[in-house]
Amino acid sequence: MMSRPGDSELQDLYRELLLDYSSSASHKGLIKGAELHSHGINPVCGDEIELTLNTKAGAIDRLRYEGHGCVISQASCAMMAESLEGLSVEKARSLASAFKEMMLSKASLESLPAELEIVRALEGVRRFPMRVKCATLAWNTLLQMLAGPKGHAAEFQEVEG
Amino acid sequence: MGGLMDLEGIRADFPILKRLVHGKPLIYLDNAATTQKPRSVIDALSRFYENHNANIHRGVHTLSDEATQLVEEARAKTAAFIGASKPQTIVFTRNATEAINLIAYAWGRKFLGPQDEVLLTEMEHHSNLVPWQMLSREKGVRLRFVPMTADGRLDVEAAGRIITPKTKLVAFTAASNVLGSLTPVEKITALARANGALSLVDASQWAPHRPMSVSAWNCDFLAFSSHKMLGPTGIGVLYGREELLDAMDPFMGGGDMISRVFLERFTPNVLPHKFEAGTPSIADAVSFGAALDYLTCVGLSRIAAHEESLTRRALELFKAEPGVQVYGPQDTSERGGVISFNIEGVHAHDVGTAFDLEGIAIRAGHHCCQPLMMRLKVPGTARASFYLYNTLEEVEALVAALRKTRDFFLRRAAPVG
Structure with missing residues (x-):
């Protein structure tokens, strides 16, 4: 792996894994006629995430997204899609809540459940309180989607402050 | 144009300019949002x-x-x-x-x-x-x-x-x-x-x-x-x-x-x-x-002339940087000391955070001008804005941060050979 210029703080926030995921195409694209669909936006910076999801026997069969925004918002979404595919909807919901809680707390992301192992790369974001919403946008959009009925297009909007 | 300003004396009047941010001397370039206050x-x-x-x-x-x-x-x-x-x-x-x-x-x-x-x-x-x-x-x-x-x-x-x-x-x-x-x-x-x-x-x-x-x-x-x-x-x-x-x-x-x-x-x-x-x-x-x-007391003509010299230098240096888009007029007779820019392929908020780690305070986002952002067809820009207490050395530091940020985020985009 190539070394990057910049000091350790920059590398701690923008870990290699984060940069890889922010440009990853593996869960990109939208599912046509998806069971669940939601759109999330952070009006403060204009970051957007569109999620589509199909279930199979109570589990997340496919989770695909499109979005644009900063490295943190896009990497977080890609990591979320990879981590949650295959899990039960209930499990996904509880993991999303756990992730949000961790991002807002002082506790180390090391204690996140094993299913969210890759998400631990977002650890450095918590030292930048004004960037935490970038990391939680995808997860809030997912929770909003899972709370709504099938076939309903959910909307999530971050609020300032 | 008035005479030269006593830049060192002016800087000494602003207590906040002595502080460190992320262990580095604060370089405050968010003056279009708000300015720092002198002791008086x-x-x-x-x-x-x-x-x-x-x-x-x-x-x-x-x-x-x-x-x-x-x-x-x-x-x-x-x-x-x-x-x-x-x-x-x-x-x-x-x-x-x-x-x-x-x-x-x-x-x-x-x-x-x-x-x-x-x-x-x-x-x-x-x-x-x-x-x-x-x-x-x-x-x-x-x-x-x-x-x-x-x-x-x-x-x-x-x-x-x-x-x-x-x-x-x-x-x-x-x-x-x-x-x-x-x-x-x-x-x-x-x-x-x-x-x-x-x-x-x-x-x-x-x-x-x-x-x-x-x-x-x-x-x-x-x-x-x-x-x-x-x-x-x-x-x-x-x-x-x-x-x-x-x-x-x-x-x-x-x-x-x-x-x-x-x-x-x-x-x-x-x-x-x-x-x-x-x-x-x-x-x-x-x-x-x-x-x-x-x-x-400092004189508005002197302040304007000082900011113009900072802006001219910054525009010169920015123009020489590949992968950097600067918005607005290029001629300093038609513009003040506000420079909006984007590093191609890097989101303005990531730029803002990377600069913050260098102790450089800039603004990133829509700057309360969403219709103008739509006109420019960008979600946002990074923005550096100067005032009377900024120095040419700070302009150089701004450009150094720009290079470092671009290289950090975009190195992977270059073919690995």
Whole structure:
């Protein structure tokens, strides 16, 4: 792996894994006629995430997204899609809540459940309180989607402050 | 152009410039958002609270008299600073936003209707858009917009084509908070006058940085904010021609804005108190006076010349950097010290965070100009903005951070060989 210029703080926030995921195409694209669909936006910076999801026997069969925004918002979404595919909807919901809680707390992301192992790369974001919403946008959009009925297009909007 | 400034002496007047951010000396380049405060302004605040604190205008005791005089002195200084001959044409508000809302409410609601047009520009800050949108919704006033040229200047010729006899007000920024572009203010106010319209100049990004005068500009209304020119937050300025302010109804009702009050009616106070309901931000008004003293002492022409040299250097260096897009006019005679840019392939918020880690404070986002961002077809920009205490070394550090950020985020984009 190539070394990057910049000091350790920059590398701690923008870990290699984060940069890889922010440009990853593996869960990109939208599912046509998806069971669940939601759109999330952070009006403060204009970051957007569109999620589509199909279930199979109570589990997340496919989770695909499109979005644009900063490295943190896009990497977080890609990591979320990879981590949650295959899990039960209930499990996904509880993991999303756990992730949000961790991002807002002082506790180390090391204690996140094993299913969210890759998400631990977002650890450095918590030292930048004004960037935490970038990391939680995808997860809030997912929770909003899972709370709504099938076939309903959910909307999530971050609020300032 | 004035003589050289004592930059070291100026920097020593700003206590905050000594602090470290992420272990590095603070390089403060977010001056278009708000500016830092010199010792004299900070001292004026505490001196007021330690020696003169009282409510103004109605007290018969010594402190109230002193506080009243200090606020009125600050008003007189403000009038002199913008070349207004009468202090009563200066209304203290909370900020420039409130000043513009005051005009939209107290003048717009009284005098405008569905047959009338207000001419704005594509470059306006939300504070000079939304109050007019609210007026339009309530009174049916039609809003029209002067476009900007491809290089981000106000299209004065287009303004001449768009203005009509229905235009009752032309409200525009003197200097863009995103592109730095300077508006030929006299041309626009003359155009307004020739078409029977009034003019409102948003001078928030001009008044702190270069000389101006309302008599030379021949404008009818003018708004700006203290905190963008070394003063405290909580104080803004509205200037209006006396006969126009007289003809307007009050903005907010309450104490101080009245002459007599009966149970069911009131008569309004004289100018400027008619528009200053309730206890104002007294200490902030007084220390705003200290900020104006500081700027006057350094000299606005010198400040403008200094910022121009920083801007010229920054534009030169930015232009030489591959993968960097700079917005707005390239000629420093047509722009102030605000530089909006993007590093291709890197989101402005990631740029802002990377610069913060270098101790460099810049702004990233839509800068309260979402329509302008749509026009530029970008979700946001990074923005560096200069003031009198910034140095050429800081400009060099800005460009070094730019290179480092680009290399950090984009190295992977280059083919690995």
